[in-house]
Amino acid sequence: MNEPSSASRTPFIIILILLLAITGVQYFFNFNGLGTDAAMDHAQIARNVARGQGMTTNWLRPIQMVSGSTRAGLNPFLSDAQIHEQEAIRAGQGETLVDPEKFNPYALRDTRNAPLNILTEAAVFRMAGVHKFDLWSMTGSSMIYLPDRIVAGISCMFFILSVLSCYYILLRMFDVTIACFTCLTMILSNLFLQYATSGLPQMMMLFFFAWGIHFLYTALQNKEENRAFLWPLIGSSICFSCVCLTGWIGLWPMAGFLIFAGIRFKPHGLYCIPGLITLLLFLAYPIYINRSLSGGFFGTAYYTIFTGLTGNEEIAMNALVSGSIPIAAQKVVTSVINNILTQGDLLYENLGNLPLAMVFLLALLHKFKRPEVNQSKWGIFAMWVPAVIGMAIYTSNKTGISLGQIQILFAPFFTAYGTAFVLNLIARHSNKELISILRGGVLLLSLLITSLPLLLNLPHIVRVGILTAGRGIPAWPPYYP
Incomplete structure (x- = not known):
């Protein structure tokens, strides 16, 4: 186990400074108000x-x-x-x-x-x-609504906490190189930064998801060392249940977690029960409210199923006959299959344009030396598969930022495993002198591919941000806050 040590403080400080600087630029210079209807909906509630x-x-x-x-x-x-x-x-x-x-x-x-x-x-x-x-009310010369900035600030806070959490977790799972590289790709990815100021719940979901993976890894490690693993497993269930309470789309990876826990920990099927009980306890009050107000367990959240099936949630929300499904069963199957294929086609974009994240699927074929690391990758994969199905059903926007698009939750861990796999392949090279050059070259090239869009636009973002600091540039088309 690679515990954090004094040797890892310098990389951590560098990551922290860069994280605060880039997030500050995005928040103070590049934020122009809430731009998604879901973020506005959350804010007004x-x-x-x-x-x-x-x-x-x-x-x-x-x-x-x-x-x-x-x-x-x-x-x-x-x-x-x-x-x-x-x-x-x-x-x-x-x-x-x-x-x-x-x-x-x-x-x-x-x-x-x-x-x-x-x-x-x-x-x-x-x-x-x-x-x-x-x-x-809008006051002074500022054209950016003050509570919009507060909402974006909350997202930024959870983005910072998520990156720092991933650094600690990946340092424990792998080493300082993989932890630093993964966090750098998160900080320099345009998609991560867009979510960081979007007001959408993805950054809060990522924070809880990362710690859920941490506790799952701890449970697997304890099992390998013949120590008690029930409490870490319950901690993981609590974190993934918080993901569900942050966004209902989180129920899909939670289902994958319960399946994995039931299969991986013996006796089979027993250790998914604590997770299921934890989830039901967390959902008890929202389900009670929905049941009392709408007569159904899921309330109007049920009708978001039409977001992916028809491309427009309002088709169902505007229907006056409760329970009607304005789409043929055959078209439902076709839409879901097409949407799953589309999720695959746009996987690179939805993972934040992180090249080594795509290597995760190949890393599944690689057996890592430490059993807990090897088993954790199957736990992540088990959560990702139902998540893809959920996104196919509940997400109309197959790319870009969206309330139902949660590929971003898996991106750090996909990147870490993909990076570990590539570095392991390089380490097998017969020429020992070339190993360090190849390692540095691959990591630098991947980082450049991820960060180039941001680095090219950064001078323009800062210059425009300074010139318009007093009033800001509002989102277009504008809306009534």
């Missing part, structure tokens, strides 16, 4: 939570309006005359037509989003004081 209104949303979805009003005792398909007639009858009895505690069209309870990212934003909003109405 977090605003309502900070104001003491609970998980309520101002994003009106017809299917939720119909469901909520029906459960409150109002048939929304009645004519205006019939509704007024019912209203008059109830008024004569001293009652209202609809109980506002059960249904309020101006404060619909959200059943679409996972709560953890929203609650984190709400807590920061509350501490910053932006829950007060007068602070939610």
